[in-house]
Amino acid sequence: MTTRWKEIARSLRDRIEDGTYPPGSKIPAIPELMDEWDVARDTVRDAVSRLANEGLVTPRRGIGTVVRDITPVALAYRPDRPAAVWTTQTEGGLDELISTEWATPDRGVIDRLEIPPNSQVVHRVRHQYSGKQVAQIMEQWVPDHVVTAIANATDVDLSAGPPATDLHSLLRHAKLPPASTTETLSTRMPDPDEADLMELPPGVPVLITVRVTRSDGPVETSTFVGAGDRMSQSFTVPLGG
Amino acid sequence: MTTRWKEIARSLRDRIEDGTYPPGSKIPAIPELMDEWDVARDTVRDAVSRLANEGLVTPRRGIGTVVRDITPVALAYRPDRPAAVWTTQTEGGLDELISTEWATPDRGVIDRLEIPPNSQVVHRVRHQYSGKQVAQIMEQWVPDHVVTAIANATDVDLSAGPPATDLHSLLRHAKLPPASTTETLSTRMPDPDEADLMELPPGVPVLITVRVTRSDGPVETSTFVGAGDRMSQSFTVPLGG
DNA sequence: GAGTGGTCTAGACCACCAA
DNA sequence: TGGTGGTCTAGACCACTCT
Numbered sequence: 394m395t396t397r398w399k400e401i402a403r404s405l406r407d408r409i410e411d412g413t414y415p416p417g418s419k420i421p422a423i424p425e426l427m428d429e430w431d432v433a434r435d436t437v438r439d440a441v442s443r444l445a446n447e448g449l450v451t452p453r454r455g456i457g458t459v460v461r462d463i464t465p466v467a468l469a470y471r472p473d474r475p476a477a478v479w480t481t482q483t484e485g486g487l488d489e490l491i492s493t494e495w496a497t498p499d500r501g502v503i504d505r506l507e508i509p510p511n512s513q514v515v516h517r518v519r520h521q522y523s524g525k526q527v528a529q530i531m532e533q534w535v536p537d538h539v540v541t542a543i544a545n546a547t548d549v550d551l552s553a554g555p556p557a558t559d560l561h562s563l564l565r566h567a568k569l570p571p572a573s574t575t576e577t578l579s580t581r582m583p584d585p586d587e588a589d590l591m592e593l594p595p596g597v598p599v600l601i602t603v604r605v606t607r608s609d610g611p612v613e614t615s616t617f618v619g620a621g622d623r624m625s626q627s628f629t630v631p632l633g634g
Numbered sequence: 635m636t637t638r639w640k641e642i643a644r645s646l647r648d649r650i651e652d653g654t655y656p657p658g659s660k661i662p663a664i665p666e667l668m669d670e671w672d673v674a675r676d677t678v679r680d681a682v683s684r685l686a687n688e689g690l691v692t693p694r695r696g697i698g699t700v701v702r703d704i705t706p707v708a709l710a711y712r713p714d715r716p717a718a719v720w721t722t723q724t725e726g727g728l729d730e731l732i733s734t735e736w737a738t739p740d741r742g743v744i745d746r747l748e749i750p751p752n753s754q755v756v757h758r759v760r761h762q763y764s765g766k767q768v769a770q771i772m773e774q775w776v777p778d779h780v781v782t783a784i785a786n787a788t789d790v791d792l793s794a795g796p797p798a799t800d801l802h803s804l805l806r807h808a809k810l811p812p813a814s815t816t817e818t819l820s821t822r823m824p825d826p827d828e829a830d831l832m833e834l835p836p837g838v839p840v841l842i843t844v845r846v847t848r849s850d851g852p853v854e855t856s857t858f859v860g861a862g863d864r865m866s867q868s869f870t871v872p873l874g875g
Numbered sequence: 876g877a878g879t880g881g882t883c884t885a886g887a888c889c890a891c892c893a894a
Numbered sequence: 895t896g897g898t899g900g901t902c903t904a905g906a907c908c909a910c911t912c913t
Contacts, residue, residue: 396882406826422898433884435676438900446687446836448823454899455892463822561873571873579866580821580839581704582689585647595687598821598839598862606873621839625820628869632802632812632847637901663879674903679881695880696911882908889901 397432401440409449409460419457420450448596448622461594487522490555502534505605505614512537515552520590527591529619535560539612542567560613569608577603578626583618591620600624638673642681650690650701660698661691689837689863702835728763736793743775746846746855753778756793761831768832770860776801780853783808801854810849818844819867824859832861841865 405420414420421429426437441458444450452458496516503510514534521529540551546567549556556563564571583591583599593599602617619626649655662670667678682699685691693699737757744751755775762770781792787808805812824832824840834840843858860867 398882403826424897434886436883439882441899442683446823447825452899453892454890455897457898573870573872575868575870577866577868578819578841580841580862582687582837582839584688585644596823598823600819600821600841621821625818627816627818628871629814629816630869630871631814639901665878675905677902680901682880693880694911695909696878698879876913877911879911880909882906884906885903887901887903890899892896892898894895 397430398436398439398443401426401430401432401437402443405440405444406447406449409444414460416460416462419459422457445594446596448594451594489520489522491518491520493517493552493554495552496534498534501603502614505603506534506536506611508536515540523620523623526623527620528623529617530587530590531615531617533613533615535613536611539564539567539569542569564608564612569612571606571612572608574604574606576626576628579603580621587618593620593622597622600626602626638671639677639680639684642667642671642673642678643684646681646685647688647690650685655701657701657703660700663698686835687837689835692835730761730763731795732759732761734758734793734795737775739775742844743855746844747775747777747852749777756781764861764864767864768861769864770858771828771831772856772858774854774856776854777852780805780808780810783810805849805853810853812847812853813849815845815847817867817869820844821862828859834861834863838863841867843867 405414408414409420420426420441423434423437423441426432426440427434430437441450441452445452445458448461448463450458450460494516495513497511498506498508498514498516502514506514508514514536517531517533517535519531519533520527521531535551543549543551543563543566547563549563551563561571579601580598581601583593583597587593587599588597591599598621600617600619600621602615602619604613604615604617605611606613646655646661650661655661661667661682664675664678664682667673667681668675671678682691682693686693686699689702689704691699691701735757736754738752739747739749739755739757743755747755749755755777758772758774758776760772760774761768762772776792784790784792784804784807788804790804792804802812820842821839822842824834824838828834828840829838832840839862841858841860841862843856843860845854845856845858846852847854
């Protein structure tokens with residue numbers, strides 16, 4: 394037993410996939426679909442909502458329901474750099490520092506940094522833009538002892554603002570040379586704040602990256618929340634023959 | 635101006651996040667919420683549907699609307715292996731071979747393998763299980779000339795079924811030692827077939843991995859479509875001082 | 876059988892956009 | 895101004911689960 398709205402959704406989905414309604418075009422208006430299928434308005438809306446939540450269309454008030462363009466940055470392949478390299482692919486590389494401050498870390502950060510529960514960390518939030526839209530929300534945590542080591546070695550106060558050079562250089566000067574990073578990727582739907590900030594239409598998930606950089610022990614951890622329709626992330630890893 | 639269903643959704647979301655409705659518990663039934671907010675049934679349903687599409691709850695007929703447990707395998711951190719290593723984290727490692735056959739590749743595969751448009755490839759589909767559920771759909775393509783090289787060197791016919799040893803070993807025997815892999819990760823909502831196969835509730839995206847393994851040139855490419863509520867993927871990369 | 880969510884109707888009013 | 899999608903109602907019937 395199938396239901397009316399599922400039939401309508403399937404029909405529309407098929408026509409989107411076979412090119413009858415190409416990206417950027419509009420599917421028939423709600424009243425039109427009501428006539429065509431002889432159903433009530435909300436039945437049509439159920440079908441269209443479903444397609445929106447699958448990421449296929451975006452309904453726009455006063456305009457119509459437009460077919461989304463499904464060929465984002467995603468899956469762009471790059472025969473790549475010589476050695477181990479990771480690359481985040483977004484267009485504009487603009488980076489805005491939102492905040493830098495001492496903070497008490499939550500459980501996950503404590504675990505990843507292997508620090509005592511009540512120690513302080515420098516917490517940074519940055520937004521990375523792709524054009525005028527936020528494509529990624531970055532949060533970074535650097536433990537107490539690393540901040541101190543950097544300050545002693547380089548006269549840089551991490552909690553005061555953006556450093557003059559990148560963190561890797563500072564770590565090397567502080568005799569905490571980064572030896573490896575582990576990045577763990579997962580995905581989920583955005584919460585309303587994230588959806589709002591990144592202007593995500595319904596049906597667009599976020600790509601989550603949790604990074605830990607280690608020297609002897611962990612020296613830094615970050616989380617990245619990236620807009621699923623504008624992000625992909627590549628890793629190139631050499632294989633030991 | 636906010637709407638009724640958004641208010642209800644926000645209220646429920648807040649109570650889920652503050653622990654009033656912990657994971658596994660049920661939010662109030664629809665008729666209850668109708669009374670509490672003095673709205674019609676469909677208004678409540680709009681609110682609940684929204685939460686379902688955010689991945690927070692799963693409505694179950696005859697049961698109630700249960701709060702989802704949001705601490706999957708995801709974000710499990712592992713201080714890791716010595717060198718460059720990539721790990722897919724799922725529970726059961728069960729692997730089911732669905733099909734193996736010669737095929738004509740599509741555009742993306744042609745690009746990644748750097749082969750002529752009409753050449754043949756061996757195409758494999760596998761399902762990886764986590765318990766009784768499919769957690770990942772794997773597709774693999776190996777180009778003509780690599781299949782031939784392996785057959786000549788090792789007497790293994792890749793198109794005939796699962797090989798006795800892993801592909802990396804076969805490649806080494808065929809004098810095509812794998813030198814590097816590039817994996818590109820992205821995310822999107824599942825299509826209905828994928829949702830059905832992996833038993834994904836609404837609001838669960840999929841994690842997409844596109845891999846290319848290179849020796850001198852590309853020798854293999856794969857795509858992985860993983861259930862977002864049961865998958866994460868880790869990369870550990872050494873840093874050159 | 877009682878309670879749950881799922882589907883559907885017919886009609887209404889609102890917010891937004893283009894011409 | 896006319897057409898679009900967004901919200902909401904009051905009521906109905908269905909499918910499913912538990913006891």
